[in-house]
Amino acid sequence: MNLKSCLAALTTALLACRAAADPAITIHADQPGAAINPAMWGAFFEDINFGADGGLYAELVKNRGFEFPDPLMGWTKISPSLAKGELSVRTDGPFDAKNPHYVRLQSAGSAPFGLSNEGFRGMGVTRDETYDFSARVRLVDGNPTLRLQLYGGDGSLLDSVDVTNLAGGWQKYTAVLHPNDTDPKARLAVLVLGSGTVDVDFISLFPRHTWKNRPGGLRADMVQALADLHPGFLRFPGGCIVEGSVLERRYQWKNTIGPVEERPLLINRWNYEFLHRPTPDYFQSFGLGFFEFFQMCEDIGSQPLPILNCGMACQFNSGELCPVDQLEPYIQDALDLIEFANGPVDSVWGAKRAALGHPEPFHLKLLGVGNEQWGQQYIDRYTKFAAAIKAKYPEVQLVSAAGPDPGDKRFKFAWAKLRELHADIIDEHCYAKPEWFFENTHRYDKYDRTGPKVFMGEYAAQSVAIVSTKNRNTLQCALSEAAYLTGLERNGDVVRMASYAPLYANTEAWQWTPDLIWVDSLNVCRTANYYVQQLYSCNRGDVVLPVNCDGVTRSSAGAESLYASATRDNTAGEIILKVVNPGAAAATVGIHLDGVAQVDPAAIATVVTGHSSDDFNTINHKEKVTPVTSQLDNAAANFSYPFAPRSVTVLRIKAH
Numbered sequence: 106m107n108l109k110s111c112l113a114a115l116t117t118a119l120l121a122c123r124a125a126a127d128p129a130i131t132i133h134a135d136q137p138g139a140a141i142n143p144a145m146w147g148a149f150f151e152d153i154n155f156g157a158d159g160g161l162y163a164e165l166v167k168n169r170g171f172e173f174p175d176p177l178m179g180w181t182k183i184s185p186s187l188a189k190g191e192l193s194v195r196t197d198g199p200f201d202a203k204n205p206h207y208v209r210l211q212s213a214g215s216a217p218f219g220l221s222n223e224g225f226r227g228m229g230v231t232r233d234e235t236y237d238f239s240a241r242v243r244l245v246d247g248n249p250t251l252r253l254q255l256y257g258g259d260g261s262l263l264d265s266v267d268v269t270n271l272a273g274g275w276q277k278y279t280a281v282l283h284p285n286d287t288d289p290k291a292r293l294a295v296l297v298l299g300s301g302t303v304d305v306d307f308i309s310l311f312p313r314h315t316w317k318n319r320p321g322g323l324r325a326d327m328v329q330a331l332a333d334l335h336p337g338f339l340r341f342p343g344g345c346i347v348e349g350s351v352l353e354r355r356y357q358w359k360n361t362i363g364p365v366e367e368r369p370l371l372i373n374r375w376n377y378e379f380l381h382r383p384t385p386d387y388f389q390s391f392g393l394g395f396f397e398f399f400q401m402c403e404d405i406g407s408q409p410l411p412i413l414n415c416g417m418a419c420q421f422n423s424g425e426l427c428p429v430d431q432l433e434p435y436i437q438d439a440l441d442l443i444e445f446a447n448g449p450v451d452s453v454w455g456a457k458r459a460a461l462g463h464p465e466p467f468h469l470k471l472l473g474v475g476n477e478q479w480g481q482q483y484i485d486r487y488t489k490f491a492a493a494i495k496a497k498y499p500e501v502q503l504v505s506a507a508g509p510d511p512g513d514k515r516f517k518f519a520w521a522k523l524r525e526l527h528a529d530i531i532d533e534h535c536y537a538k539p540e541w542f543f544e545n546t547h548r549y550d551k552y553d554r555t556g557p558k559v560f561m562g563e564y565a566a567q568s569v570a571i572v573s574t575k576n577r578n579t580l581q582c583a584l585s586e587a588a589y590l591t592g593l594e595r596n597g598d599v600v601r602m603a604s605y606a607p608l609y610a611n612t613e614a615w616q617w618t619p620d621l622i623w624v625d626s627l628n629v630c631r632t633a634n635y636y637v638q639q640l641y642s643c644n645r646g647d648v649v650l651p652v653n654c655d656g657v658t659r660s661s662a663g664a665e666s667l668y669a670s671a672t673r674d675n676t677a678g679e680i681i682l683k684v685v686n687p688g689a690a691a692a693t694v695g696i697h698l699d700g701v702a703q704v705d706p707a708a709i710a711t712v713v714t715g716h717s718s719d720d721f722n723t724i725n726h727k728e729k730v731t732p733v734t735s736q737l738d739n740a741a742a743n744f745s746y747p748f749a750p751r752s753v754t755v756l757r758i759k760a761h
């Protein structure tokens with residue numbers, strides 16, 4: 106033995122001794138366990154907090170079709186003192202009977218007269234970007250010009266363009282605006298110049314630059330943030346929004362496809378759900394509809410997971426039920442949705458998909474029956490849905506509900522019944538304090554391995570309490586979620602999918618906090634919780650590796666001083682170790698890779714941490730908690746690593 110190998114052997118021996126005192130993690134690399142679902146870490150989208158209109162859907166004009174119950178909500182009459190004109194809302198002879206309201210502008214011509222739109226708490230416009238205006242216009246009399254203007258929040262003119270030669274009869278007019286400045290609170294004005302009468306409707310303004318530059322598409326920065334999560338699946342469109350406060354207001358996917366001007370407007374249930382956060386201007390235009398959801402899933406490589414109403418309105422609201430013997434239209438919606446997604450182009454619904462420009466199937470494999478339902482009423486309805494869907498599409502895996510709590514009576518009842526029914530996947534929800542997440546990392550160790558699989562479909566640590574407006578996306582919450590996810594990962598044979606909820610929130614129009622991604626009209630802020638999700642989805646691995654943690658302390662409630670899980674990435678030939686150190690001090694931990702023949706000393710560490718467990722990112726301070734990646738050069742079969750205080754760390758170690 107030469108000196109070098111003597112020293113190496115001594116170091117290894119010393120590390121092993123030290124590990125006896127300090128915490129030590131042993132990864133049994135030669136004992137691979139369950140295969141991790143490639144779609145394990147996903148995302149949950151709901152149109153809450155202005156998630157769709159005023160969020161992902163890039164339309165800048167609010168109430169573009171004048172179909173809100175107050176047809177002029179979001180609009181202001183512009184009538185300078187010299188202007189003599191009249192603005193009226195009418196319904197006679199609309200451009201589309203499905204969009205009956207429009208505005209008539211009658212101007213005496215003494216000064217420009219018209220109306221302006223405030224956008225979704227201001228229109229975010231960027232200097233020199235291109236904005237596409239369109240509207241349906243009908244000249245009634247005279248020969249006026251239509252002037253379109255973008256104004257900044259301070260009233261400065263950002264751009265102006267005239268549309269001339271207006272014709273009688275409804276026509277679609279388009280124009281392009283280029284603001285000369287960036288402004289988060291711009292407004293769009295539509296003015297009549299010269300004397301005459303003009304009818305206007307469906308006034309729209311979109312950034313030219315949208316996700317994949319699709320006209321009338323989605324906000325590119327918001328989809329990019331989602332895409333960067335690499336979600337294995339995308340659950341949509343909710344959430345309680347699926348259920349509606351009453352059945353008439355439930356989400357009906359068939360109303361969300363086809364021409365946007367024909368998609369019937371619906372009041373958003375989050376408009377009035379919380380008395381402490383009323384949002385009277387929150388409606389669903391369905392510009393982001395089911396076709397767009399499927400398309401987005403395809404774009405970002407996520408499995409679509411639509412959730413459909415099962416004949417039950419929200420049980421926190423009316424709890425209205427469709428009688429079991431009248432469920433047929435609901436069930437038919439589910440069958441038709443599968444055909445819409447997967448059916449051949451000569452099927453009724455497959456043809457509709459093809460007509461929308463997507464002859465290829467969307468490969469729908471998962472479908473949710475009801476959102477957060479509970480009780481025998483749910484079981485009765487689920488049974489009917491499952492029978493009909495499985496008879497026609499046995500390959501589609503059904504996600505069933507277990508109520509809003511991860512362990513109450515409703516939950517236990519649902520699990521017992523759904524187990525008897527051999528349900529495929531049960532959707533568990535949990536909004537609780539960070540302590541709960543820290544204390545329940547072994548929850549799934551005890552689950553029956555032969556029953557239904559688990560979808561941890563909605564979860565988020567609440568820094569104060571569920572539905573408290575004081576909840577923040579703190580580092581502490583993110584760490585507790587990271588700790589909890591080690592338990593999900595270790596039990597990858599039972600827990601097949603997981604998603605944080607909700608996904609997006611507009612800083613000026615939210616109802617629910619915390620949320621994974623915060624946005625304003627121009628910016629996107631990724632939270633500490635986002636980075637935890639991203640660490641998991643980007644470091645999934647293919648197979649679970651058993652892990653032993655020694656020297657770890659445990660509170661009587663189950664909180665631990667250190668949490669760990671490991672997987673193996675077969676393609677990269679890497680062991681992926683995830684460690685959460687919730688403590689205020691660094692933890693130097695001995696890491697032992699059992700059953701490896703060779704380890705590359707160069708490994709990659711990605712760490713999410715911050716200065717204080719109360720740290721959280723905001724639009725103005727986006728980087729209080731962000732991932733930092735570095736390389737280490739001492740990886741070995743036995744080595745030690747100093748896990749930073751208040752951190753979640755992913756180590757990727759190449760090993761044979």
Ligand code: AHR
Nearest residue numbers: 343344345346477606607
């Ligand atoms: O994520 C917010 C809400 O929480 C969802 O709409 C609902 O399913 C749950 O109660």
